[in-house]
Amino acid sequence: MKRLSLMALAALFVLGFAACNGGGSFKRTKSGLMYKIISDQKNPLPKNGQFLKFEYVQKVRDSILFSSAENGPAYVVIDSAATPDYNPNEIFAFLRKGDSAVVIIEADTIRKKNGGQLPAFLKSKDKVYLTIKVIDLFATQDLADADRKATMEVYMKKAEQEAEKQKLKDLETLNAYVKSKNITVQSAPQGTLVEITNPGTGAQVDSGKYVSVMYTGQTMAGKVFDSSIDPKFQHPGQPYTFMIGGRGAIKGWDDGLRLFKKGGKGRLYIPSAYAYGKQGAGEDIKPNENLIFDVEVVEVSDTMPKSAQQMPGGH
Structure with missing residues (x-):
C-alpha cells in the first residue's frame, strides 16, 4: 500500500x-x-x-x-x-x-x-x-489487504453490472445509427459492431496474436481525435501494434478486430462501455461516448514485430 x-x-x-x-x-x-x-x-x-x-x-x-x-x-x-x-x-x-x-x-x-x-x-x-x-x-496490513480485496470484489462486480447496462444502451444507439445509414454490420464475439469492407486473406486475428493496425478514430459527431495516418497526430504512418487478449487496446478493438484477417479493412462501431466508459478521454471523448474507428490490419504475427510502434495507454 x-x-x-x-x-x-x-x-x-x-x-x-x-x-x-x-x-x-x-x-x-x-x-x-x-x-x-x-x-x-x-x-x-x-x-x-x-x-x-x-x-x-x-x-x-x-x-x-x-x-x-x-x-x-x-x-x-x-x-x-x-x-x-x-x-x-x-x-x-x-x-x-x-x-x-x-x-x-x-x-x-x-x-x-x-x-x-x-x-x-x-x-x-x-x-x-x-x-x-x-x-x-x-x-495489520494483512487484515487491511483482506478487507480491501473483499471490498473491491464487490465494487468490481457492481462496475461490471453497470458497464453491461451501458453496453446495451450503447448498442441500441449504434444499431439505430447504422440502420439509418443503411450500413451492413456484423457483431463481434462480445457485441462490437463491425462493418467489413475487406475481410483480408492472411492470418486470422485471434487471442495471443500480435496485430498491427492503421487507424483513424472519430466520435459519432465526426470529430477525429486520433489517427495513425493523419500527419497532425503523433506517429503518422506507423501502425499501432498490440497482442489480442493482452489488454493493450480498448476492449472494442480487441473484440472487433477478431473478425478480420491480415489485410482486412473496415470500420468498428464501439460502445462506450468497450471504449473509455464513464471517464471519457481528453477533451474530445466525453463520458459514455460511442466511438468509430476505421481500421486496416496490416500485420498478424505470433511475435511482436521488431519495428512495431507501441504507444502508451492503448487505443
Whole structure:
C-alpha cells in the first residue's frame, strides 16, 4: 500500500462538504494544510503501522473529481512521523474510527511547492476540498489487504453490472445509427459492431496474436481525435501494434478486430462501455461516448514485430 503523494492526492481527492458544518475551527499542519476533525473521541487514536479505511469525496469548485462511491474506500497506513509535505498523510494519525475530517488544499500553495506547476484541473486561487469518513481500523496490513480485496470484489462486480447496462444502451444507439445509414454490420464475439469492407486473406486475428493496425478514430459527431495516418497526430504512418487478449487496446478493438484477417479493412462501431466508459478521454471523448474507428490490419504475427510502434495507454 503506497503512501498518497501530493500530486496524486491533488488529482484524486474526494468530498462532500457537509462535514464543514461540524463544530470547531480549521487548524493548520506544519506544512500549512488546513483541516478540521469532527470526533466524539470515544475510540482510541490509531497506532503507528495500523491501517485506516475511509470513504472520501474530492471536490473542486462545483465538480466532484473522485469519490469512494465510484472507486471504493481508500486505505492508508498510520505514520505519526509523516513528512510535513502539504499532504493529507499529515492528519491521519489524528483520526479515530468513526471520525470525519475536512481537508482544504490550496492551489496556490501546490503551485509554490511544485515549481510553479499545477495539475491541469486546477486554477490559481482554487481550493480542493477533501472530506473523509473513517469507517474502520485494522491492526495489520494483512487484515487491511483482506478487507480491501473483499471490498473491491464487490465494487468490481457492481462496475461490471453497470458497464453491461451501458453496453446495451450503447448498442441500441449504434444499431439505430447504422440502420439509418443503411450500413451492413456484423457483431463481434462480445457485441462490437463491425462493418467489413475487406475481410483480408492472411492470418486470422485471434487471442495471443500480435496485430498491427492503421487507424483513424472519430466520435459519432465526426470529430477525429486520433489517427495513425493523419500527419497532425503523433506517429503518422506507423501502425499501432498490440497482442489480442493482452489488454493493450480498448476492449472494442480487441473484440472487433477478431473478425478480420491480415489485410482486412473496415470500420468498428464501439460502445462506450468497450471504449473509455464513464471517464471519457481528453477533451474530445466525453463520458459514455460511442466511438468509430476505421481500421486496416496490416500485420498478424505470433511475435511482436521488431519495428512495431507501441504507444502508451492503448487505443
